[in-house]
Amino acid sequence: MPLVSTGELVAAAVAAAATAPAASASASTSAEDRSGHGGIVAFNVITLEHAEAIAAGAERAGRPAILQISENAVKFHGGRLTAIAAATAAVARASDAPLSLHLDHVESAELLRAADGEGFSSVMFDASKLDYDANVAATAEAVAWGHARGIWIEAELGKVGGKDGEPPLGAHAPGVRTDPAEAVAYVRATGVDALAVAVGSSHAMTDRTAALDHELIGALRRAVPVPLVLHGSSGVPDAEIRRAVTAGMVKINVGTALNTAFTGAARAYLAADPKTVDPRKYLAPAREAMTGTVAAFLKVVGGEP
Template sequence: MPLVSTAELVSAATAENRATAAFNVITLEHAEAIAAGAEQAGTPAILQISENAVRFHGGRLSAIAAATAAVARASTAPLALHLDHVVSLDLLHAAADEGFGSVMFDASKLPYQENVRVTAEAVAWGRAHGIWIEAELGRVGGKEGEAPLGAHTPGVRTDPAEAAAYAEATGVDALAVAVGSSHAMTERTASLDHALIARLRRSVPVPLVLHGSSGVPDAEIRAAVAAGMAKINVGTALNTAFTGSVREFLAADGRSVDPRKYLAPARTAMAGTVADFLGLLRP
């Protein structure tokens, strides 16, 4: 099936007061698992490659992007390709040649005015190249090299009035907001501020994105979608399933040296995780 765009999936979800899910790709097995999980669930999904994942692949985007796109095109599920948490302008500009329909350009660590300036430039570039641009305001925290941020750390939660002004000043197509989740959580214990999500939804004219959803319990995700979240990002939960499966296999069989023996069940475990998350988002 041809690639669909992130804009198309998020727009359709927003119109129906539901959300679409985006899953992080690190290896070919991740991409295959996401496609299989979406087929299992009978639901569209977004495959996203982060700048950290590109760095893992030696800083070269082309190979992992081509492999992920090939998996998506071979799937019977509608799948989109997204470049996530990009801070490098070179990587942003590479998106247009590698089949990406959207990019999350992350200037959230910069002072507000600088964030606005560079994000507006990224959006202008995106418009010229048919690329849908997501940005972040507030600090979700927990990315590699960062400690998780406390819920009451100054500047962490996204302010609705500031978010509305930011969306207008930058022209972004979607906005990732900080409402209580954190990246890289391996336990699903996050408690979201649903009243804040609702206020943001009323204030911000573009779709809202929840990062760090791996650490958010099922009921909290459903409530977040009901309050206005349109895109739900999941990464660590796939890695937890992958690594748990590999550990289980190697503990039971300490002699096998064929990686296919443990990568196959790991891929299946990730596909199940994808299907479970997608099931949460059905109307």
């Protein structure tokens, strides 16, 4: 199947949310404030096995997905984007599931510009380490560049902890949460297509114990005119993810959960057969473990029990 654009997948998720049944009272939102089960999951690709597992998991769940390659993953591949992008795009095109290719957490202007022509329909430009004014200026420039080339741009406002070895941050830590009024001004000033917000999740969590600030999610959804993105979703329990999507989160990013499944399966195989030297022997169960994880997240975000 040809690559689908991220913008199309997100728009379809928003449209599905608009036609979904009204939210239950337990979700703490009204029918006109909620966003239903219209989520789309974006999974991080590090190796070819990751890409294959994401495609297989999407086929198994019968749902679309986004394959995203981060700047850190590009660094792992020697700073060269073309090979991992081409391999990931080839896997996506060979799949029966609707899949898009996204470049994630890009801080380098050089890497941003490399997305053009490599099959990426979207980029998350990350200027969140800068102060507000510098973030706005850098992001607006990235948006202008992307829109001139038909590339959908996501950005981040607030501080989602856990990146590059940083400690996780709580939803209520001072200066961490995304302020709704500031988010509205930020979207207006930058022209971004989607906004990643800080509501209590954290990158690189290996246990699923994060508690989200659902009141803030609702306030952001009511205020912000573009789709909201939840980073660090690997550490968020299923029930919290369902509630977040019901309240208005649209794009749900998952990375560490795949690595946990991959490494756990490979470690178990090698512990049982320490003389194994053929990587196919342990990569096959590792890939299958990731496939199951992908399918499970897709079903959760799709509102399945």
